[in-house]
Amino acid sequence: MHEGFEIPRSHPRYESLVARERLVEMFEKGVVVPQGLIAHGRGECFxxxxxxxxxxxxxEAGRATAAYLLLSRRPVISVNGNYAALAAGEIARLSEVLGGRAMVEVNIFYRTEERVRRIHEVLESAGVRGLLPPDCEKTRVPGLESPRGIVCAEGIASADFVLVAIEDGDRTEALVRWGKRVAAIDLNPFSRTAQKASVTIVDEAVRATRNIAGFVEELSGASEDRLRSIVEGYNNREILSRAFRAILDRLSSAAESGILT
Amino acid sequence: MHEGFEIPRSHPRYESLVARERLVEMFEKGVVVPQGLIAHGRGECFxxxxxxxxxxxxxEAGRATAAYLLLSRRPVISVNGNYAALAAGEIARLSEVLGGRAMVEVNIFYRTEERVRRIHEVLESAGVRGLLPPDCEKTRVPGLESPRGIVCAEGIASADFVLVAIEDGDRTEALVRWGKRVAAIDLNPFSRTAQKASVTIVDEAVRATRNIAGFVEELSGASEDRLRSIVEGYNNREILSRAFRAILDRLSSAAESGILT
Structure with missing residues (x-):
């Protein structure tokens, strides 16, 4: 929080303003890059x-993600600066309900080893389990030029399932081409990340991660058959259609009355 | 402009990229806060x-705003960091065509007296007329906790009409509750500022201010009756409907053809 400023709890958009404050604080700590601030603004728009x-x-997409996290042999949660800044606590909770079965890897577009270490620290202090160390053995995502393509050999490189959030489209696409199943949290259903992922959660990162953790808890006693039926019944094209439809419906009703209720 | 970068005039999004550069420059000078960069990202998306x-x-909303500026006894233009950074020149032009009849007050959400002074300097060097000094006698907006509620006694506190831009919804609402008539420049028709204002100009700040100045010029010889008929014929609910309709139409046609025209 900025020195001398506090967002009053009574503000009707308290949650959103606090998220903004958290991002600014992490920007000042070198966790979030300036491009991340603009990206966050775009997210607010959606x-x-x-x-x-x-x-x-x-x-529904969060539930399918939970089923994949429980079914996969090597699930990895990929965390960038914005995701850590916004949702470190929720990522910790998710890693906890997964009983440490998912690895958590810091993986960023504007990569410097210093920033990787800072994001790692944020996640560590939040109590994230299964966190890969910044000095993990490195390898490269095929088709992604360095340093955007650097990943941990034990982490994303060996993963069968990767959860990403607020991710660059190019990187999402490269992971899919590499044969990974990818679930993506992204508020913008038009984004290439949203379009390329196998499972797209069109939602805000904090809410989405909280929901996935809830579904993991709910499904953690479920049989493999039950989990398989969830992922087999999932249709991402239909989910994306419904996201677009929700935006159009909201605009239609707003266009009718002008004033929102 | 950032050292070493220049945006070519031929770029199809030249205006928008220049605005972003100006904002970053003003951020580096302490005029714009990091939260302002996020807000700008949201605006770009809309x-x-x-x-x-x-x-x-x-x-139409700009025309009604011009009529109000000419009709009101004590019109005030409220300027925050983003508005000054983006449109100081256009605010100066508007104050000029108004012949100094509107007061211009620096009024900010993340208030420090240092930042008020910096914004004041930006406006002063742009040649803004009717600028209230940073050390004006202060009072408070009822219902807004300090320092978000500090205003000049001679300025916003005594105004019958206030033009705001890119303003926080809580503050807009408090001004309306205080009995001020408020016109707001805001790209987001869903925002509480857009929803609560008496006149909402759903447009980018530079374009909107330029248009208002044009309408003031056009209407400055008009009779009071003519001005009254403009503001009496104005319906903000219908204006907001049309703004939502415009976004809806654009998304619908994009959904149909895939290509934006």
Missing amino acids: DYLLGEKSHDFAL | DYLLGEKSHDFAL
């Missing part, structure tokens, strides 16, 4: 279009 | 959805 809530299509 | 142009509904 969150407005969606009504700042978790829709049914986001919950 | 400007894309609107096609980066001044629509007829924005022009």
